[in-house]
Amino acid sequence: MAKKKSAVGNELMTSDRVYDVAVIxxxxxxxxxxxxxxxxxxxxxxxEANDRVGRKICATGNGRCNLTNLHVDENCYHTGGGEDLSAFFARFSVQDNLRFWESKGVYLHDRNGYVYPRTDQASTIAEAFDKLLRxxxxxxxxxxxxxxxxxxxGREGKVFRIVTNEGSHCFAKKVILAGGxxxxxxxxxxxxxxxxxRSLGHTVNKPLPALVPLVSDDKDLKAAAGVRCDAKITLVCGEKSFRAERGELQITQTGISGIPVFQISSQASRALDEGKKVCAQIDFLPDFTDQMWEAEKERRLSEDRNCMLGVFFLGLVNRKVLALLLRKRELQAEKKASKVDEDTLISIMQDMRSFKVRVTGTGGFEQAQVTTGGIPLSQTDENLMSVRCSGLYLAGELLDVxxxxxxxxLQWAFTSGWIAGKSAAGERSGGK
Ligand SMILES: Cc1cc2nc3c(=O)[nH]c(=O)nc-3n(C[C@H](O)[C@H](O)[C@H](O)COP(=O)(O)OP(=O)(O)OC[C@H]3O[C@@H](n4cnc5c(N)ncnc54)[C@H](O)[C@@H]3O)c2cc1C
Incomplete structure (x- = not known):
C-alpha cells in the first residue's frame, strides 16, 4: 500500500508542474x-490525508466490503433535490462495476444480491486500487x-492551485473533489x-448522520439492552409512516440499532433536524398475519391464567423484551396473570406487534456509515462537473446522495467517481 511519499511528495508539491487532473x-x-x-x-x-488510499474501504461491510448490490435502483437512494440518478447508473452500472473488478483479476461473489470480493476481505479492494493506480x-x-x-x-489558461496543510502546493487543470x-x-x-x-461557489445542504443507530430518551429500553431479534420496524415522522424494514433489531443502552434501523435512519435524521416528532414502531412478531395473531390472542386469553405473566406470554418474544413491555405497565414477569385485567393483557400483546420507541436523536458521525446532505447534485452537470466553477468535478458522498x-x-461512489474521472480526462482532450 502507498506510504507517505514525504520527500518525493514535497518535491511534487512545490514544483510548477501542472497536472491534467488532481483528485482530492x-x-x-x-x-x-x-x-x-x-x-x-x-x-x-x-x-490523500491518510497514510494510504482506501482506508475507509477496509472498514466496509464488516471488513468484507459489500461493494455493490445486484438490486440497485434509483429508489434506493435519497438525493437532496429529488434528482434522478438513472442517467448516472446507465453510464456506470452495477454490471460495469462487476466487470471493472473482474477484468482486473479481482473476483467477486454474491450473497442474496450483496456483492463482495471473492476473498471476503475489504483490503483486497483497497490494495487493488493501489496496484491499479500505480x-x-x-x-x-x-x-x-x-x-x-x-x-x-496560468500559462495555459485557468488552473487550480491546490494548497496543503503543510503549506506546499501544486497545480492542476481539473480538480475532482472526492473527500467524502x-x-x-x-x-x-x-x-x-x-x-x-463553498469557497469555489457551492452551497452545502446540512450534512447529517445516516445509516446510524437511533437514540431514544426512553429509559425503560435499558431493560431490553443487548437483545438481538428479528423484527419489522416502521418509521413514523409526524403524521407520515414509511415502508417497514425487516431484519435483526438490536436494542442498546441508548436506543435501537441493526440493519432495519440503519435503513430508516436517513429519513429519521432529516425529520429530527426539521423538528418533527419521530417514532419507530416495532413488530416483534413479523411472521404472524393479522388473522394468525387474532387466533393466538384468543387462545392465550382462553387459557388458565393461574400462572406468572412470564409463563402466560411464554414463547412469543424475548424474555427481556417482555420485561420491557411489562415495565411500561409497572408489572413484573413474576406477577400472576390472573391478577392482571384482560385489557392490560391485550394491550401487552398489541405492543408485541407495534411497540413505539420515541426517537430523540441519532448516533454521531463517528457511528454513521454515510452522510445525508452535502453539495446539491443540481450544482453539477451530467458529467458531474460543477456548474459554478468550470473544471471542478464532484464525486461520491460529498454530493447530497x-x-x-x-x-x-459504494456503487454510487464508484459510479460518480468513474464519470467524474473519465469526464475530467476527456475534456482535457476536447470532450468525450
Ligand atoms: C464502517 C463503515 C462501513 C461501510 N460499509 C459499506 C458497505 O459495506 N457497502 C457500501 O456500499 N458502503 C459502505 N459504507 C459507506 C461507504 O464506505 C462510503 O459511502 C464511501 O466510502 C464513500 O466514498 P467517498 O470516496 O465519497 O468517501 P470516503 O471513502 O470517505 O473517502 C474520502 C477520502 O478523502 C480523504 N480526504 C478528506 N478530506 C481530505 C482533504 N482535505 N485532503 C486530502 N484528503 C482528504 C479522506 O481521508 C478519505 O480517504 C460504509 C461506511 C463505513 C464508515
Missing part, C-alpha cells in the same frame, strides 16, 4: 476517479491534507472539503 481524496470515489482519468490518458495526481501511472501522495483550492490564470462526507471521520473524511467547495445499506453507497 483517495477513498472509493477518488480512487475510481483517478483510475478512470489515468486510464484515459490524463496525468493524474491523488492527494500501474496506470497515477501519482499518489498520502499523509497530506488539502486545505485550500483557488482557480488562477462527514461520516466516519476516524477514516479520514472529516467534511473539510465542504468548506473548499445517500443510499440504503447493502452496497448502494
Amino acid at each position: 481524496g483517495g477513498g472509493a470515489s477518488g480512487c475510481m476517479a483517478a483510475c478512470a482519468a489515468s486510464e484515459n490518458g490524463a496525468r493524474t495526481l491523488i492527494l 500501474a496506470a501511472g497515477t501519482e499518489i501522495i498520502t499523509g497530506i491534507r488539502v486545505k485550500d483550492i483557488e482557480q488562477t490564470e 462526507g462527514a461520516a466516519g471521520p476516524q477514516y479520514g473524511s472529516d467534511g473539510s472539503l465542504y468548506e473548499i467547495a 445517500d443510499g440504503i445499506c447493502g452496497g448502494y453507497n
Whole structure:
C-alpha cells in the first residue's frame, strides 16, 4: 500500500508542474476517479490525508466490503433535490462495476444480491486500487491534507492551485473533489472539503448522520439492552409512516440499532433536524398475519391464567423484551396473570406487534456509515462537473446522495467517481 511519499511528495508539491487532473481524496470515489482519468490518458495526481488510499474501504461491510448490490435502483437512494440518478447508473452500472473488478483479476461473489470480493476481505479492494493506480501511472501522495483550492490564470489558461496543510502546493487543470462526507471521520473524511467547495461557489445542504443507530430518551429500553431479534420496524415522522424494514433489531443502552434501523435512519435524521416528532414502531412478531395473531390472542386469553405473566406470554418474544413491555405497565414477569385485567393483557400483546420507541436523536458521525446532505447534485452537470466553477468535478458522498445499506453507497461512489474521472480526462482532450 502507498506510504507517505514525504520527500518525493514535497518535491511534487512545490514544483510548477501542472497536472491534467488532481483528485482530492483517495477513498472509493477518488480512487475510481483517478483510475478512470489515468486510464484515459490524463496525468493524474491523488492527494490523500491518510497514510494510504482506501482506508475507509477496509472498514466496509464488516471488513468484507459489500461493494455493490445486484438490486440497485434509483429508489434506493435519497438525493437532496429529488434528482434522478438513472442517467448516472446507465453510464456506470452495477454490471460495469462487476466487470471493472473482474477484468482486473479481482473476483467477486454474491450473497442474496450483496456483492463482495471473492476473498471476503475489504483490503483486497483497497490494495487493488493501489496496484491499479500505480500501474496506470497515477501519482499518489498520502499523509497530506488539502486545505485550500483557488482557480488562477496560468500559462495555459485557468488552473487550480491546490494548497496543503503543510503549506506546499501544486497545480492542476481539473480538480475532482472526492473527500467524502462527514461520516466516519476516524477514516479520514472529516467534511473539510465542504468548506473548499463553498469557497469555489457551492452551497452545502446540512450534512447529517445516516445509516446510524437511533437514540431514544426512553429509559425503560435499558431493560431490553443487548437483545438481538428479528423484527419489522416502521418509521413514523409526524403524521407520515414509511415502508417497514425487516431484519435483526438490536436494542442498546441508548436506543435501537441493526440493519432495519440503519435503513430508516436517513429519513429519521432529516425529520429530527426539521423538528418533527419521530417514532419507530416495532413488530416483534413479523411472521404472524393479522388473522394468525387474532387466533393466538384468543387462545392465550382462553387459557388458565393461574400462572406468572412470564409463563402466560411464554414463547412469543424475548424474555427481556417482555420485561420491557411489562415495565411500561409497572408489572413484573413474576406477577400472576390472573391478577392482571384482560385489557392490560391485550394491550401487552398489541405492543408485541407495534411497540413505539420515541426517537430523540441519532448516533454521531463517528457511528454513521454515510452522510445525508452535502453539495446539491443540481450544482453539477451530467458529467458531474460543477456548474459554478468550470473544471471542478464532484464525486461520491460529498454530493447530497445517500443510499440504503447493502452496497448502494459504494456503487454510487464508484459510479460518480468513474464519470467524474473519465469526464475530467476527456475534456482535457476536447470532450468525450
Ligand atoms: C464502517 C463503515 C462501513 C461501510 N460499509 C459499506 C458497505 O459495506 N457497502 C457500501 O456500499 N458502503 C459502505 N459504507 C459507506 C461507504 O464506505 C462510503 O459511502 C464511501 O466510502 C464513500 O466514498 P467517498 O470516496 O465519497 O468517501 P470516503 O471513502 O470517505 O473517502 C474520502 C477520502 O478523502 C480523504 N480526504 C478528506 N478530506 C481530505 C482533504 N482535505 N485532503 C486530502 N484528503 C482528504 C479522506 O481521508 C478519505 O480517504 C460504509 C461506511 C463505513 C464508515
